[in-house]
Amino acid sequence: MKPIELSFEFFPPKTQDGIDKLRVTRAELMPLKPKFVSVTFGAGGSTQQGTLDTVLDMAKDGLEAAPHLSCIGSSKNDLRAILDQYRSNGIRHIVALRGDLPSGMGSVGELRYASELVSFIRAETGDWFHVEVAGYPEYHPQSRSPKHDLENFARKVKAGANSAITQYFFNADAYFRFVDDARKLGVDVPIVPGIMPITNFSQLMRFSEMCGAEVPRWVARRLESFGDDREAIRAFGLDVVTDLCRRLIDAGAPGLHFYTLNGAAATKSICERLAL
Ligand code: FAD
DSSP states (O other): OOOOEEEEEEOOOSSHHHHHHHHHHHHHHGGGOOSEEEEOOOGGGTTHHHHHHHHHHHHHTTOOEEEEEEOTTBOHHHHHHHHHHHHHTTOOEEEEEOOOOOTTOOOOBSOOSHHHHHHHHHHHHTTSSEEEEEEOTTOOTTOSOHHHHHHHHHHHHHTTOSEEEEEEOSOHHHHHHHHHHHHHTTOOSOEEEEEOOOOOHHHHHHHHHHHTOOOOHHHHHHHHHTTTOHHHHHHHHHHHHHHHHHHHHHTTOSEEEEEOTTOOHHHHHHHHHTTO
């Protein structure tokens, strides 16, 4: 069996404390030998410098580091300048997104969808970057219909993406169905499931509400019943997410992309339990 490729997602820290903590997290996760690490990007360029600094810091340690880049609220010139900066620093892997416009932020920018950003990256930089795009097994919350969302997913892959990472989910069947449906639309790139370790009930419910990921009722009820007992939440979350990963691996998922939220413990425990 082909070994499972791991990747870890981080966000750019805002303080020296955060930078130090992320270095510790990285050191703890590196023995798992990720294929790449990725660093998120705030829409409209709000974390532009932080994303660049974090990516370069990781690349310096020999990691394949992939910045996320979102097009919403940005001009083509802004995006071109960011791509040039990555190219001149030898970065060859990127996660291309539309992003979400923060409330109160005015203009949408020159590119409206991730598919347009992928085309732009290819037109500007040819084959320099390995381009990842986002997929939504439970459908993007703003999508007109599941069918339309799948067609849009296929469109952005065909615009030139090399692989995809999904939004997190806890229903494995949603992922299996999504992959099957995408294959029927001619998508033949790897679709790597995004994995969200469970460590905090209220945060999980808030994130899930925003991004349209369903927390199954039985999981939410159990987590809620633990109240402030963080150890019980952690132990139950570990069981649920490890079982999910095992199902995904057994069914042939090409890799696992962990949303680490800049912490190592939960991701590390899940990978250890899976003997990865
Ligand atoms: P798109 O693929 O453009 O889709 C957005 C919506 O538009 C969907 O409903 C789609 O169906 C619809 N659509 C697409 N094309 C068309 C079209 N031609 N006509 C009509 N409708 C269309 N956000 C950040 O701000 N920073 C990050 O670093 C970040 N990283 C992420 C990483 C991953 C792996 C994932 C899954 C999400 C990430 N996000 C990030 C969140 C993401 O930006 C949001 O989910 C955003 O709302 C959609 O981005 P997208 O690239 O999927 O958009």
